[in-house]
Amino acid sequence: MASPEIPETLDTLRRVFGYDAFRDGQQEIIEHVVAGGDALVLMPTGGGKSLCYQIPALVRKGTGVVISPLIALMQDQVDAMRALGVRAGFLNSTQDLDERRVVEAQFVAGELDLLYLAPERLKLASTVELLDRGDVSLFAIDEAHCVSQWGHDFRPDYLMLSGLHERWPDVPRIALTATATEATRREIASRLHLEDARHFIASFDRPNIQYRIEPKTDPKRQLLRFLQTEHKGDAGIVYCLSRTSVEKHAAFLTENGIEALPYHAGLDAETRAANQARFLREDGLVMVATIAFGMGIDKPDVRFVAHLDLPKSVEGYYQETGRAGRDGLPSTAWLVYGLQDVVNLRKMIDGGEGDPAYRRRQTMHLDAMLALCETVECRRVQLLNYFGQSAEPCGNCDTCLTPPESWDATVPAQKVLSVIVRLERERRQKFGAGHIIDILLGKKNAKVIQFDHDSLKSFGVGTELREAEWRGVVRQLLAQGLVAVESNHGTLVQTEQSAAVLRGERRVMMRREPERPAPKAAKAARERKAPAELPAEAAPVFERLRAWRAATAKEQGVPAYVIFHDATLREIATALPTTLAELARVNGVGETKLAKYGDQVLETLASAG
Template sequence: MTSPETPETVDTLRRVFGYDTFRDGQREIIEHVVGGGDALVLMPTGGGKSLCYQIPALVRKGTGIVISPLIALMQDQVDALRALGVQAGFLNSTQDLDERRVVEAQFVAGELDLLYLAPERLRLPATVDLLDRGDVSLFAIDEAHCVSQWGHDFRPDYLMLSGLHERWPSIPRIALTATATEATRGEIASRLNLEGARHFVASFDRPNIQYRIEPKTDAKRQLLHLLQSEHKGDAGIVYCLSRNSVEKHAAFLTENGIEALPYHAGLDAETRAANQARFLREDGLVVVATIAFGMGIDKPDVRFVAHLDLPKSVEGYYQETGRAGRDGTPSTAWLAYGLQDVVNLRKMIDGGEGDAAHRRRQSMHLDSMLALCETVECRRVQLLNYFGQSAEPCGNCDTCLTPPETWDATVPAQKVLSVIVRLDRERRQKFGAGHIIDILLGKKSAKVIQFDHDALKPFGVGTELRETEWRGVVRQLLAQGLIAVESNHGTLLQTDTSGDVLRGERKVMMRREPERPTAKAAKTAKAAKAPVELPAEAAPVFERLRAWRAATAKEQGVPAYVIFHDATLREIATALPQTLTDLGRVNGVGENKLAKYGDQVLETLTPTT
């Protein structure tokens, strides 16, 4: 049985944040923490996790301590809260001594509602002493998956946070993440000493995101086609595996009229900070990045996330794609992957750090990611199943919109395996996928001639398939574990199950890629999921409001969404409030923003003659 909403939490939601009702799951979490309970919260990106600790911090006596790994974003997070009238501050390594002393004095004096700390600051005795001198209302551990030692965002300093309960046993703790399987959830609870906490698991479904995965042929051109045909002028993130690839693709997009900024750990801190700030503050920019970018990015209008290399795990993929469409409007999660991606990741796992158990876990993560890529079922169903949740086919992913076929690929699989086996047994040789495909196609390449492989019995037996189709066969054989990759040289090997296929004891079914839809068809599919269009008369009003917001944000040096989200501006443009009272009823317009911007908004609604 859930507790009823307290008037104080509802009043805070309306007065400070400008909303009349809680989203699904928020109320129960907030009431539990307000009452002093510990909580472990799993809620998708854009699901409203922040309110789950911000409102309890405002309602409970004292200052809420938010532990976040996102030093580069703390200023923006604090600016967004201050725009709501919340007294917020942060302590991290970007501040000088005088700035830190001011914030510390505010905390001790009880003048802060929320104080953000990087986890590494808790290593400092001075920070622990500071917290003892103040009045702490709760500890919020954001991005809690960072405590998972073999996770995709592991941060060693998070391991220290298990000590919070020993030092301050009466203060409630809330750990939050957007990405965790049941096993990872258990690891978080164990490592943070939250075994007795109540678990709250919201649906991982993000119905506004359209998941699409396609074979990689020419990644740069495929990406450019996506952006030009479906996301012209949209803000988005493009993920690449290497720094060199980031630089190359950012330059390529810029050369083709799409302003793109690189972001990776090889850039100096000043450049990274500047590029991140531009992405947050300007409309329509694209960031091309390694996975070092994105955690905690609170930009609501990211319309697409594209992956040009295969993610290492479903958790990582879900975390990264979740940065699209935080405002709930239609967005695209697009991935191009190919045979070489599978080969490279297998090699990285076999040659990576960690013990055999760790490598097995990484292989299992990759297997799950490959299963998502190769499924003929609904992507969303497969994705949610991974996190232990059930769903019906969504009608808004590529496999739902253009269902792929399966085909009996047993004979082609036997041909690939035959070449691998003959090279090994007859010649004591091993080769990569390209050379094996050349043998199947009967190509007399320099290497084929050099090693006299045109004399092999399988030479030329595979002309029924094109080279790209053979690469798909090899890719799916790797995905199904019917062949393996030798870690040092990337050559192909048999596995324990290869013999079953060669002897005809196992049928091999594969996904046949559908014909790629035309740009017109893609636009039609997207339009079916488009947000409700503004009435014709509201569109110019919305643009005037956006222009006012951009100018105001630039003047204040904050991201535009700190002023108002697009959804709020759309509602204002449609409702055309005439008074401050009317404006105050719009979702997202709390008391402080009404007082600060209300007159300017009403003035903007009245066109000059």
């Protein structure tokens, strides 16, 4: 029991989790829920959202029910809680009848602190009856953005959660997400009937993540160079838009000495589960995946997230990049994108499902993502502005480190539009970006000759720019809505705004990519990693501790971070405790872990000395 001087919530944080103080915002949320209040919490990945319901569940009488869409990760979540001495269990479709009965009996008997449920289980009358038979201390709705019908992770079963407060009016609810604009937040509050709940909004800033976006030229080679020069041996995630691209890039990395695993919906469930388990349990693996992978991944030492295709929205991009650096150490969010990405996504939106209002929302999402890519200002400022938060230039994104130029591209823009207009008016024809650029460059290839386009007045008027530069011009014209893509054929056409450019009434400013020499980038990467490095004498001790942790995790069949996070091992390697009392003062060493692993850690330190 906590002493009168120490609040029970802080005492629980120390005893169970091994930390002396709450992070910004956590204590206020926790005290509010402990007192029985409803809450909607927006907190970035790695900001400590889970503690906001875990500690109230431990302090309040009864069992905290956590509703999560992450069936594949529930076992790991429960293992992590049990390693802390928390009585946790889950109910989902992966269990057989006997396993479910054991967990149900534990819940009814009051022998669980936390019970994890998939949202679809609440459709079953048996689950509702079970919850009525037990004592529920709170409902935690994790990944609450899944209730947003037009969001990037919509789950229909989440809509049923609006009835929780009607069935159990005296049980507090806490809905949590890492990704929500003001509009999405209002939608979450409305759909879950949390309008009267207290809203807690933490800063979306992740200062340890360096955001970098560069033009796509040869994505495979760009990725390989990025990993070899900056993240050799690091764990990371590479996102691709298609299953084929996932397979291709995973094979390419493996062939080049970087161990990579594929993950996409086309793989059978057993292979997906095995690859996910390996990524979580082994050090230094790269997961190449579609966006089907990643929600709820609690691996703290993901050092980079790379995107080889343009994300459809800033929300999706922010959530995916947020999987890097959960431990607070320097990490990289790296994206390459090109003209074809913009063309493909515009076509997908125009030819996709949904009513016109939905397609307009999708277009707005894409426009915001393009604005982030093409900005000449600080990426972090632009990103935080999108979520309604202000910031100063960070000094740690690509536009801050190597500022791009803004240049007057009005004349090149007029030349592109002139070709489009001449083809349409004089020849009744429409073509894609590649052919239009060929005309501008005066290329007499088979297609140009076939259509007699070398006789056009605009033929060869664009030799002042290289092909790659013209692709950049067309890409930014698409981004600014000055040209459009026809969804059926991918051809370029004018927009309502094109005429003003052609008449010289509108100036067109564009971003010019600065030169970024590779050796300098590699040096910058090493400098960014400096905070993660240890004093020279502590490094071998840290490696010895990691080896002990890896063996222990393998023996127990759990991810290494369930034993101890890297940050905790670093602190141990630096402090070199010689007694259990000294070890107990290290962040991340709670009572249960001290009792379970304390002697082994001290033995490992003694053998390292």
